[in-house]
Each structure stands twice: as C-alpha cells, then as structure tokens.
Amino acid sequence: MITPIACISNGESIDEKNVLSFVIIILLLEALLLGGFLALDLLLFYIFFESILPPLFLLIGLFGSSNKVRASFYLFLYTLLGSLFMLLSIITMSSIMGTTDFDALSKANFNYITQLFLFYGIFISFAVKTPTIFLNTWLLKAHVESPLAGSILLAGIVLKLSLYGIFRLILPLLPKASINYTYIIYVIGVITIIYASFSTLRTIDIKELIAYSSVSHAAVYLLGAFSNSIQGIEGAISLGLAHGFVSSGLFICVGGVLYDRSSTRLITYYRGLAQLMPIFSILFYILSLGNCGAPLTLNFIGEFMSLYGTFERVPFLGLLASSSIVFSAAYTIFMYNRIAFGGIFSSFFFKYLFDLNKREFVLLTCLVIFTVLFGVYPAPILDGLHYSVSSLIYSN
Structure with a gap:
C-alpha cells in the first residue's frame, strides 16, 4: 500500500x-x-x-x-x-x-x-x-x-x-x-526519546520535525519489542504499522502539498491555512492527532501497549519513556496550531496556496481511514498477532 x-x-x-x-x-x-x-x-x-x-x-x-x-x-x-x-x-x-x-x-x-x-x-x-x-x-x-x-x-x-x-x-x-540486556536497551531507548523530543521542540523545519518525531516513536516501539510481554510486543508491531500510516501522511502534507505550493518548509512562514485550505486542515488535523497518540487512532493503541509492557518490566524507565506522550503532544500541537491557525494569512497565500486536488485528497484519505479504522477496531491486527507473539515468548 x-x-x-x-x-x-x-x-x-x-x-x-x-x-x-x-x-x-x-x-x-x-x-x-x-x-x-x-x-x-x-x-x-x-x-x-x-x-x-x-x-x-x-x-x-x-x-x-x-x-x-x-x-x-x-x-x-x-x-x-x-x-x-x-x-x-x-x-x-x-x-x-x-x-x-x-x-x-x-x-x-x-x-x-x-x-x-x-x-x-x-x-x-x-x-x-x-x-x-x-x-x-x-x-x-x-x-x-x-x-x-x-x-x-x-x-x-x-x-x-x-x-x-x-x-x-x-x-x-x-x-x-x-x-539480560534489556536494561541497557531501555536506557538507550529512553535517552533517544528525550533527545529526539527536545530536538523536535527546537526545530522550525516541518520535515525535520516529522523526522525527529519518527526517531522518538521508533524508540518507543523498540522498548515494547524488548519488554518480553505479549502486550509490549503487540504494541510495538501496532505502533510500527501506525507510524507507517501517519508519518507517510504527514510527509505528503508537508512535501506534497505545502512545499509544492510555497517552496518552503519553515513553520514560521505559514499561518491561517484553515481559512484557505479547510479540507487539508481537517485531514492534517487527524494525522496530527495520530502523531500525538490520541485515542481512537492506531498510534494510541500501539504507544499504550508498548509503554505498558515497558512499565511492567522496568517501572522507573517506563515512567521516563511515558514522557514521549507529553512531548509528542507539545511539538505536534505547536506545528498544527501555527500552520492552520496562528493569525491572519498573508495575501501571498491567495495566489499560491489552494486546497487539495483529487490526487492528494485520495492519498491522504486512504491513510487517515486506516489510522482511524484500526484505532477504533484493532481486533483484526491484535487477534492476528496474538498466537504468533505468544509462541515467540513462550518458546524462549
């Protein structure tokens, strides 16, 4: 896909x-x-x-x-x-x-x-x-x-x-x-989450922001993968799948919509796009919620289960890893608020920034549907994983 x-x-x-x-x-x-x-x-x-x-x-x-x-x-x-x-x-x-x-x-x-x-x-x-x-x-x-x-x-x-x-x-x-070496991996994962989150908070390039957020989410599913629990491993796989949908959609929003129209990726350049590009703003909003790990998205299920497995194994490091929830909400909300709202749009936007065409709308809608559909009803993924994950854990 x-x-x-x-x-x-x-x-x-x-x-x-x-x-x-x-x-x-x-x-x-x-x-x-x-x-x-x-x-x-x-x-x-x-x-x-x-x-x-x-x-x-x-x-x-x-x-x-x-x-x-x-x-x-x-x-x-x-x-x-x-x-x-x-x-x-x-x-x-x-x-x-x-x-x-x-x-x-x-x-x-x-x-x-x-x-x-x-x-x-x-x-x-x-x-x-x-x-x-x-x-x-x-x-x-x-x-x-x-x-x-x-x-x-x-x-x-x-x-x-x-x-x-x-x-x-x-x-x-x-x-x-x-x-036996889960603790070393957990320390590396937690440091990666905190480092990537702070790096994301300071960048003004939208593509850099999404790239750094990918590093943070990758560290979360790395923790879940080494949790040695059914919930953690299933959460890691779910988060990996969800991240594929959401990050692809966000890159299309940035590189396929905004950059193609304005030739810049700086957050400070954009403001008030909800007035000019309402359909884009709605789809971008849903994808941003997925990047935050908000409920009713597959990212929420993946993050929750990964962090649950981490907390079950090493509570203190699981607590530190949970800071990714706060950080991801902070930089994603800042990004969306600045682009979609953030004041009155420039007169330059009238000429160059227009709403989604059919191709862009279909691509983003497909990714949004899968993100929300599996977030509301994740049984097809989790039921399919349960036997394989159980066999992996108990065989070891």
Missing part, C-alpha cells in the same frame, strides 16, 4: 524524462524489501537487508534537493558500516552450526558468552537502522534532502526492517542475551 502511495505522491514533481528511472528505482526497492521480509535464511536476509541501500542511494542522489549527494553518502556509509557487525555475527553462527537457515538456528542453544557476542553485533546493526541516539545523524539528512517518495518509503517501510529483524533474529535466536 505504501509503495504505490509513494510513487503517486511524487508524480507532479518529477520531470517527464526521469519518470521511468524513478519508477524503476521504486519498484526495485519494493522487490528487495519484500525479499527481506520473506527470507527464511539468515544470510539471504542480510543480502536483502543491504541491497536496499543502492536504490535508496540513487533515489536520494538523483531526485533529492540541494544537498542530496551528501545525504545519500551519509545514508549509504552509516548503514553499511553498521551492518558489518551483523555480518560478523552471521559468520560466527554459520561456523558454529554449519547453516544459516532460520529453523535450524532457532533450535540451537548457544552458550551465554556466544549469545552476548552475537547479540551486540546484530543489535548495533538494527540500532543504526532504527535509529537510536548517536546513530541517527544519517536519518535527519536523508529525510530532509530526500524526495517525497523517499521520505515515505524510508519512514513507512525501510525503518521497520529493524523491528522485523528484532523479532526474527534477536528474540528467537538469542533469548538469554535479549532478556
């Missing part, structure tokens, strides 16, 4: 002569992502995990904004160097077991020291992709300089590979290390 939305959302900002190469890169990226999610072999997963970098490099390098080359190299080098640690862990597993098949490795009983070594190698790789504190420099540059489709795919799908990898590699293959 996210891939066609990303492809269509960028349609009017790509030159006709470059449309073919743009679509080829998007479809190649989608095929490689599907390969990563469907791989049943650890080495094959790593190959697909790394092979998404060249399409992303080309997507940002060819279709990005002014500093696109620098951003694409940041993305490529950061994630490539981080993934080398996972390759070292895979080689170690293969030398011990003689295979890289997931089923065979899940039956292995590595000793504690070996699990510790393997855990750090794999976790560092996923921490870069999530990303966490000190390893998130590449994400901000990639989001800001990326074309709209790149930002949507990066936030909606690519960053979720790390969450999938945690459930596919770390929890089933390295249970002792993942349980």
Whole structure:
C-alpha cells in the first residue's frame, strides 16, 4: 500500500524524462524489501537487508534537493558500516552450526558468552537502522534532502526492517542475551526519546520535525519489542504499522502539498491555512492527532501497549519513556496550531496556496481511514498477532 502511495505522491514533481528511472528505482526497492521480509535464511536476509541501500542511494542522489549527494553518502556509509557487525555475527553462527537457515538456528542453544557476542553485533546493526541516539545523524539528512517518495518509503517501510529483524533474529535466536540486556536497551531507548523530543521542540523545519518525531516513536516501539510481554510486543508491531500510516501522511502534507505550493518548509512562514485550505486542515488535523497518540487512532493503541509492557518490566524507565506522550503532544500541537491557525494569512497565500486536488485528497484519505479504522477496531491486527507473539515468548 505504501509503495504505490509513494510513487503517486511524487508524480507532479518529477520531470517527464526521469519518470521511468524513478519508477524503476521504486519498484526495485519494493522487490528487495519484500525479499527481506520473506527470507527464511539468515544470510539471504542480510543480502536483502543491504541491497536496499543502492536504490535508496540513487533515489536520494538523483531526485533529492540541494544537498542530496551528501545525504545519500551519509545514508549509504552509516548503514553499511553498521551492518558489518551483523555480518560478523552471521559468520560466527554459520561456523558454529554449519547453516544459516532460520529453523535450524532457532533450535540451537548457544552458550551465554556466544549469545552476548552475537547479540551486540546484530543489535548495533538494527540500532543504526532504527535509529537510536548517536546513530541517527544519517536519518535527519536523508529525510530532509530526500524526495517525497523517499521520505515515505524510508519512514513507512525501510525503518521497520529493524523491528522485523528484532523479532526474527534477536528474540528467537538469542533469548538469554535479549532478556539480560534489556536494561541497557531501555536506557538507550529512553535517552533517544528525550533527545529526539527536545530536538523536535527546537526545530522550525516541518520535515525535520516529522523526522525527529519518527526517531522518538521508533524508540518507543523498540522498548515494547524488548519488554518480553505479549502486550509490549503487540504494541510495538501496532505502533510500527501506525507510524507507517501517519508519518507517510504527514510527509505528503508537508512535501506534497505545502512545499509544492510555497517552496518552503519553515513553520514560521505559514499561518491561517484553515481559512484557505479547510479540507487539508481537517485531514492534517487527524494525522496530527495520530502523531500525538490520541485515542481512537492506531498510534494510541500501539504507544499504550508498548509503554505498558515497558512499565511492567522496568517501572522507573517506563515512567521516563511515558514522557514521549507529553512531548509528542507539545511539538505536534505547536506545528498544527501555527500552520492552520496562528493569525491572519498573508495575501501571498491567495495566489499560491489552494486546497487539495483529487490526487492528494485520495492519498491522504486512504491513510487517515486506516489510522482511524484500526484505532477504533484493532481486533483484526491484535487477534492476528496474538498466537504468533505468544509462541515467540513462550518458546524462549
């Protein structure tokens, strides 16, 4: 669903002569992502995990904004160097077991020291992709300089590979290390939440704000994933799914609607758009509520269950992690209030800022419907996850 939305959302900002190469890169990226999610072999997963970098490099390098080359190299080098640690862990597993098949490795009983070594190698790789504190420099540059489709795919799908990898590699293959080192991961997650939230509060670039909020939400579902509870893991998966819908919608609002019309992403430039763009303001409002984790959205269910699992495991750190609720409400309400209200609009807006066209309305409405529908009735997601999550926990 996210891939066609990303492809269509960028349609009017790509030159006709470059449309073919743009679509080829998007479809190649989608095929490689599907390969990563469907791989049943650890080495094959790593190959697909790394092979998404060249399409992303080309997507940002060819279709990005002014500093696109620098951003694409940041993305490529950061994630490539981080993934080398996972390759070292895979080689170690293969030398011990003689295979890289997931089923065979899940039956292995590595000793504690070996699990510790393997855990750090794999976790560092996923921490870069999530990303966490000190390893998130590449994400901000990639989001800001990326074309709209790149930002949507990066936030909606690519960053979720790390969450999938945690459930596919770390929890089933390295249970002792993942349980005993939960505290270290929780400290990293809480610091990431606080750092990203304060960084979000001080920025005036709307795209930067959404990128930093993505880091904060990623840290929340990272905490839920390592909670070793059914509620926490189901909440992490739900929040990852919800974040894909909401962040994609917000990037379309910023890069596909506001930036295409006014060529600026500064919050201080906009005010009073509710008077000129009422339909846009309504859909933007619902997506902003989702970014806050407000009730009746899927984000609320994901955040609540993730934080519940965290609080159940380590109450003090769960309490600190809950500050993300307050911070996300603060920066999201500030952003929406400034853009939609904030005083009388400029006369410049009459000429350039007009309401949504049919394409933009359909794209945003699809994302809003899924966000609200699963927020009101999450049973299809949670019921489908319950058996798999229970099996994952009790098998460990």
